[in-house]
Amino acid sequence: MKAAVYYAPGDIRIEERPEPAPAPDNLILQVSCCAICGTDLKLATIGNPRCHPPRIIGHEMVGRAVHVGRDVSGFDLGDRITLATTLACGRCRYCALGLGNMCPDAKPISYDFDGAFAELLAVPPLALAGGNAIKAPDSVPDEAAALSEPLSCAINAQALAGLKAGDRVLVIGGGPLGALNAEVAKARGAAEVMVVQRSEPRLSLLRRLRGITVIDGASQDVLSAVKDRTDGLGADVVIVCAPARDAQEEALRYARKGGAISLFASMPKDASAITLDSRLIHYGELRVVGASDSRPEHVAAAVDLMAQGKIDTAPIITHRVALENLHEGLDLMKTRQSLKVMVYPRGI
Numbered sequence: 077m078k079a080a081v082y083y084a085p086g087d088i089r090i091e092e093r094p095e096p097a098p099a100p101d102n103l104i105l106q107v108s109c110c111a112i113c114g115t116d117l118k119l120a121t122i123g124n125p126r127c128h129p130p131r132i133i134g135h136e137m138v139g140r141a142v143h144v145g146r147d148v149s150g151f152d153l154g155d156r157i158t159l160a161t162t163l164a165c166g167r168c169r170y171c172a173l174g175l176g177n178m179c180p181d182a183k184p185i186s187y188d189f190d191g192a193f194a195e196l197l198a199v200p201p202l203a204l205a206g207g208n209a210i211k212a213p214d215s216v217p218d219e220a221a222a223l224s225e226p227l228s229c230a231i232n233a234q235a236l237a238g239l240k241a242g243d244r245v246l247v248i249g250g251g252p253l254g255a256l257n258a259e260v261a262k263a264r265g266a267a268e269v270m271v272v273q274r275s276e277p278r279l280s281l282l283r284r285l286r287g288i289t290v291i292d293g294a295s296q297d298v299l300s301a302v303k304d305r306t307d308g309l310g311a312d313v314v315i316v317c318a319p320a321r322d323a324q325e326e327a328l329r330y331a332r333k334g335g336a337i338s339l340f341a342s343m344p345k346d347a348s349a350i351t352l353d354s355r356l357i358h359y360g361e362l363r364v365v366g367a368s369d370s371r372p373e374h375v376a377a378a379v380d381l382m383a384q385g386k387i388d389t390a391p392i393i394t395h396r397v398a399l400e401n402l403h404e405g406l407d408l409m410k411t412r413q414s415l416k417v418m419v420y421p422r423g424i
């Protein structure tokens with residue numbers, strides 16, 4: 077079968093690979109589509125020591141079950157299945173605490189197990205044991221279901237930030253995860269969702285999303301734009317989706333007193349120290365919270381929100397490529413021409 081294989085930083089090859097072997101304790105999925113993640117772009121540029129080459133990459137996927145092992149229960153041939161891709165060990169203290177996304181022994185699909193930029197993907201027993209395979213109902217189209225994993229990261233972050241109905245929310249950074257966070261905030265009942273973005277063509281792409289206020293960070297005064305829409309107070313929740321020091325530092329100024337700031341985007345390893353104004357945190361009783369990855373319950377919640385029609389992923393999928401053109405898709409991400417790029421292993 078055709079697959080995209082990671083060999084080394086910047087070295088991803090489209091090549092023929094053996095099909096995964098059916099086993100009594102696994103599922104085999106025929107991949108319908110798989111979106112390109114920022115982590116795939118990192119592999120294609122700087123690499124990641126957690127990814128063990130040669131490895132088929134790609135994890136934001138949906139597929140149809142073409143093999144259900146005889147020892148596997150709860151799934152039938154033909155089921156449409158999406159994945160929570162961090163496979164926790166199920167035995168450690170973090171797993172016992174219900175924090176499988178913090179599990180030190182987690183084995184992510186596309187790092188430790190082959191991923192979904194391929195015609196077929198094996199769902200390993202560890203994923204089945206952890207509840208990582210989640211069925212998508214017919215009401216959720218393939219491309220939407222494929223985005224359940226990045227959406228689940230936004231759901232995790234917004235739960236940690238305490239985002240609730242009626243909130244006025246500011247998202248800093250209008251890339252794919254900024255757009256998905258905006259959709260999740262709307263789905264959670266936010267009264268106002270603002271997204272700050274500095275450059276084209278992403279500004280124009282964001283304007284296709286319904287019910288979102290787009291702030292042009294290059295030409296508008298962001299603070300007054302936010303205050304104008306929040307009775308002069310600032311946002312209840314600020315979600316920083318730009319991996320930039322100034323974005324994280326300035327986020328405190330855009331929150332109201334008692335508000336929360338989610339540091340959603342991760343910073344480069346050698347440049348992650350930032351300066352936060354502790355007077356703003358102290359006197360404003362601000363909460364600055366992290367968010368990393370997600371757990372199966374968040375993927376299930378993403379699928380539920382889409383089944384209820386509360387999340388519109390269509391305007392976020394801006395490009396589609398066949399697997400052999402994966403590098404074109406990666407370039408679209410790298411040059412910020414796109415929001416989400418969907419990859420079709422068996423052609424468009």
Ligand SMILES: [Zn+2]
Pocket residue numbers: 113114115135136225226
């Ligand atoms: Zn991802």
Ligand SMILES: [Zn+2]
Pocket residue numbers: 164165166167168169170171176179180181182
């Ligand atoms: Zn664990």
